[in-house]
Amino acid sequence: MVSANPKIHILPVAGVRWGVAYAGIKSSAEYPSSDLALMELASGSQCAAVFTQNAFCAAPITVAKNKLASIAEQKNSSAIYLLINSGNANAGTGDEGCRAAELSCQLVAESINCDAQQVLPFSTGVIGQSLQVEKIQAVSDALNASLSTDSWPLAAEAIMTTDTVAKGFSRTMGIDGKSVTVSGICKGAGMIRPNMATMLAYVATDAELDSKDLQELLDHVIQCSFNRITVDGDTSTNDACVLAATGQAGIKLDNKHDAWHEFKSMLRLLFVDLATAIIRDAEGASKFITIDVKGGRSSAECLQVAYAVAESPLVKTAFFASDANWGRILAAVGRAGVEHLDVDAIEIYLDHLLICQQGGQASTYDEQQAMKIMGQQDISVTIDLQRGSVDERVWTSDLSLDYVHINADYRS
Amino acid sequence: MVSANPKIHILPVAGVRWGVAYAGIKSSAEYPSSDLALMELASGSQCAAVFTQNAFCAAPITVAKNKLASIAEQKNSSAIYLLINSGNANAGTGDEGCRAAELSCQLVAESINCDAQQVLPFSTGVIGQSLQVEKIQAVSDALNASLSTDSWPLAAEAIMTTDTVAKGFSRTMGIDGKSVTVSGICKGAGMIRPNMATMLAYVATDAELDSKDLQELLDHVIQCSFNRITVDGDTSTNDACVLAATGQAGIKLDNKHDAWHEFKSMLRLLFVDLATAIIRDAEGASKFITIDVKGGRSSAECLQVAYAVAESPLVKTAFFASDANWGRILAAVGRAGVEHLDVDAIEIYLDHLLICQQGGQASTYDEQQAMKIMGQQDISVTIDLQRGSVDERVWTSDLSLDYVHINADYRS
Numbered sequence: 001m002v003s004a005n006p007k008i009h010i011l012p013v014a015g016v017r018w019g020v021a022y023a024g025i026k027s028s029a030e031y032p033s034s035d036l037a038l039m040e041l042a043s044g045s046q047c048a049a050v051f052t053q054n055a056f057c058a059a060p061i062t063v064a065k066n067k068l069a070s071i072a073e074q075k076n077s078s079a080i081y082l083l084i085n086s087g088n089a090n091a092g093t094g095d096e097g098c099r100a101a102e103l104s105c106q107l108v109a110e111s112i113n114c115d116a117q118q119v120l121p122f123s124t125g126v127i128g129q130s131l132q133v134e135k136i137q138a139v140s141d142a143l144n145a146s147l148s149t150d151s152w153p154l155a156a157e158a159i160m161t162t163d164t165v166a167k168g169f170s171r172t173m174g175i176d177g178k179s180v181t182v183s184g185i186c187k188g189a190g191m192i193r194p195n196m197a198t199m200l201a202y203v204a205t206d207a208e209l210d211s212k213d214l215q216e217l218l219d220h221v222i223q224c225s226f227n228r229i230t231v232d233g234d235t236s237t238n239d240a241c242v243l244a245a246t247g248q249a250g251i252k253l254d255n256k257h258d259a260w261h262e263f264k265s266m267l268r269l270l271f272v273d274l275a276t277a278i279i280r281d282a283e284g285a286s287k288f289i290t291i292d293v294k295g296g297r298s299s300a301e302c303l304q305v306a307y308a309v310a311e312s313p314l315v316k317t318a319f320f321a322s323d324a325n326w327g328r329i330l331a332a333v334g335r336a337g338v339e340h341l342d343v344d345a346i347e348i349y350l351d352h353l354l355i356c357q358q359g360g361q362a363s364t365y366d367e368q369q370a371m372k373i374m375g376q377q378d379i380s381v382t383i384d385l386q387r388g389s390v391d392e393r394v395w396t397s398d399l400s401l402d403y404v405h406i407n408a409d410y411r412s
Numbered sequence: 413m414v415s416a417n418p419k420i421h422i423l424p425v426a427g428v429r430w431g432v433a434y435a436g437i438k439s440s441a442e443y444p445s446s447d448l449a450l451m452e453l454a455s456g457s458q459c460a461a462v463f464t465q466n467a468f469c470a471a472p473i474t475v476a477k478n479k480l481a482s483i484a485e486q487k488n489s490s491a492i493y494l495l496i497n498s499g500n501a502n503a504g505t506g507d508e509g510c511r512a513a514e515l516s517c518q519l520v521a522e523s524i525n526c527d528a529q530q531v532l533p534f535s536t537g538v539i540g541q542s543l544q545v546e547k548i549q550a551v552s553d554a555l556n557a558s559l560s561t562d563s564w565p566l567a568a569e570a571i572m573t574t575d576t577v578a579k580g581f582s583r584t585m586g587i588d589g590k591s592v593t594v595s596g597i598c599k600g601a602g603m604i605r606p607n608m609a610t611m612l613a614y615v616a617t618d619a620e621l622d623s624k625d626l627q628e629l630l631d632h633v634i635q636c637s638f639n640r641i642t643v644d645g646d647t648s649t650n651d652a653c654v655l656a657a658t659g660q661a662g663i664k665l666d667n668k669h670d671a672w673h674e675f676k677s678m679l680r681l682l683f684v685d686l687a688t689a690i691i692r693d694a695e696g697a698s699k700f701i702t703i704d705v706k707g708g709r710s711s712a713e714c715l716q717v718a719y720a721v722a723e724s725p726l727v728k729t730a731f732f733a734s735d736a737n738w739g740r741i742l743a744a745v746g747r748a749g750v751e752h753l754d755v756d757a758i759e760i761y762l763d764h765l766l767i768c769q770q771g772g773q774a775s776t777y778d779e780q781q782a783m784k785i786m787g788q789q790d791i792s793v794t795i796d797l798q799r800g801s802v803d804e805r806v807w808t809s810d811l812s813l814d815y816v817h818i819n820a821d822y823r824s
Contacts, residue, residue: 327539
């Protein structure tokens with residue numbers, strides 16, 4: 001991880017309660033705190049979500065998607081519960097996995113005394129092992145009893161796997177004399193290159209929004225936050241991101257409201273906070289790297305270049321070594337597959353230092369300055385293609401010895 | 413590297429001589445033997461080549477391409493010389509790099525007393541540093557004087573950079589009562605995912621082929637050899653592969669000759685030997701992994717799946733750890749981007765052990781057997797998509813602590 005985040009402070013959101021428990025799915029020796037979290041969205045809340053695009057999507061994803069669709073269809077306004085376990089992804093578990101996900105929701109619904117259709121399952125952890133539902137059953141009453149408006153930080157801890165810090169943020173703004181809050185937590189440190197979703201993220205606001213606006217907002221903010229980060233290029237089977245609106249602040253928002261753009265912007269910033277927190281805590285990472293690709297003809301070609309650089313093992317090990325081996329950045333740009341690229345026009349910067357122009361080392365390049373920048377914890381790389389007006393930004397981490405250690409040891 | 417190759421044995425090819433010298437471009441402390449090699453193709457030889465598709469192609473690639481085109485145009489039958497230096501890629505060096513490549517050819521041509529247009533430059537090593545031509549000038553007479561038909565193994569050593577073993581192979585066959593030989597050498601251990609070419613490879617036969625047939629042959633055999641390997645997904649700026657035919661065996665081959673298919677097959681096997689030798693010597697590699705994707709609808713989708721698995725850092729670290737964490741293979745297949753993939757139909761094998769079917773762990777899965785296979789040095793993964801009749805094979809290596817060590821330390 002890049003920097004410690006010893007104590008997170010997350011504001012409660014009216015209409016949201018979290019409960020946590022330790023079911024023994026994560027090994028207690030290996031992980032801190034709990035391994036079960038239950039999010040309660042009060043009656044009348046709206047809930048939008050995006051899920052992994054991985055074809056092998058996990059059992060809980062399939063089940064949660066179906067339940068969410070049926071809640072939307074029935075215009076059911078009862079409270080919604082999100083049940084999240086860490087330590088086992090319940091992925092690659094076939095039909096048995098779906099039954100286990102359904103059953104764990106039923107067991108928790110019995111403790112709450114609600115319809116099992118209102119309980120959505122989420123899982124994160126090792127792929128390919130059966131979820132032991134009886135462990136969830138054993139603590140479902142305790143989980144329900146622990147529901148509290150102040151437990152956001154405990155929930156952020158409960159969903160951690162290889163994460164080294166809990167990740168959560170809040171933002172508030174005044175609208176029409178009232179205060180509107182958005183709080184969110186997320187987890188993820190490896191198998192991170194979200195595609196339309198991320199590992200796990202739960203965000204809620206007390207503003208009132210209709211379900212269509214909420215889903216559109218989520219689809220928008222996810223594009224410039226979770227869909228712009230990569231640790232290792234591996235999209236997880238369990239990615240899910242939920243955005244809920246409880247409506248309890250007494251403010252109704254839609255795209256005609258004066259505060260709409262400001263609210264959207266606040267939400268975007270919160271999502272960027274959460275997404276970049278994943279990169280700062282990336283497995284084995286010692287550097288936080290921002291890659292800006294400017295002057296492209298399309299978003300697609302900017303992202304092609306950005307991801308080619310962000311996911312190049314050679315570029316990532318050079319960052320780990322604090323080595324200004326800019327030739328590796330240049331080689332990654334060159335192989336990104338952008339057609340008719342004029343390499344002589346491209347300029348590459350490390351922070352504000354021009355390192356590459358006219359197909360080679362910039363005449364003003366200064367090795368000492370470059371090495372100093374490479375030694376920083378936060379580094380920005382700017383690649384100016386100089387062939388259009390589109391910009392894109394992607395965040396990534398370095399590839400360290402610890403990354404290999406962590407991922408060679410993870411399952412054992 | 414996966415296995416040692418202490419002494420390579422390469423058969424001479426009539427019409428081919430190699431010279432080597434140490435110019436001081438590679439540090440003598442860090443690397444074995446020489447850093448300059450000169451390949452002489454006797455008068456009357458034909459020469460085909462493929463080069464990197466990286467947009468930032470290196471200066472010597474640009475120069476060599478132009479010279480080869482002009483040789484082909486002039487139907488010039490004089491001897492051709494390939495001048496190869498290791499230790500400096502002369503890439504990302506702009507116009508100055510092209511001048512340095514041209515000048516080094518001129519200097520060597522003066523020693524040989526030939527037209528500089530007949531000398532083609534090739535470079536491999538660090539990107540972004542100026543090539544010191546005076547170092548080549550100082551040894552160009554010695555290089556020329558060392559030309560010998562027996563020096564293939566010395567040349568294989570001279571072109572090494574992070575390679576730990578020299579790589580060379582030969583094959584022979586009888587045609588019309590005469591013996592035809594093909595010999596080849598190559599180098600490469602990192603920045604390996606060739607695209608229409610590989611790092612550096614030089615192959616020659618004493619059969620006679622016209623230039624069109626030779627280029628077609630090369631284009632064909634490269635597809636199932638160098639274009640099917642990946643260490644880190646990074647395509648080099650300097651990839652080049654040359655196939656020469658000296659015609660000195662007294663056998664003229666074309667696609668109407670009875671032995672054509674057998675010759676083509678021999679050439680393909682030699683190319684596979686060379687390409688897989690690069691993977692066995694991959695930076696930090698402890699495992700040699702063959703990935704077969706079967707039952708695809710197209711070559712493209714088979715390769716999408718094969719490369720998603722072969723280049724997944726999580727799959728590669730699991731191989732390094734000898735950990736049968738098959739869920740990571742499944743997750744990589746799922747994110748490969750193949751449309752309408754029926755995950756329930758897919759079968760995944762480790763060697764001959766079925767590990768995954770119907771979207772989850774195979775009922776006959778045996779963890780002990782899986783761990784035993786993962787402990788092997790050579791491992792095969794077969795992914796049967798069961799939706800078509802196309803198969804593809806890709807070779808890769810694991811991602812080890814040594815890979816990070818090597819690439820964090822390389823430039824310093």
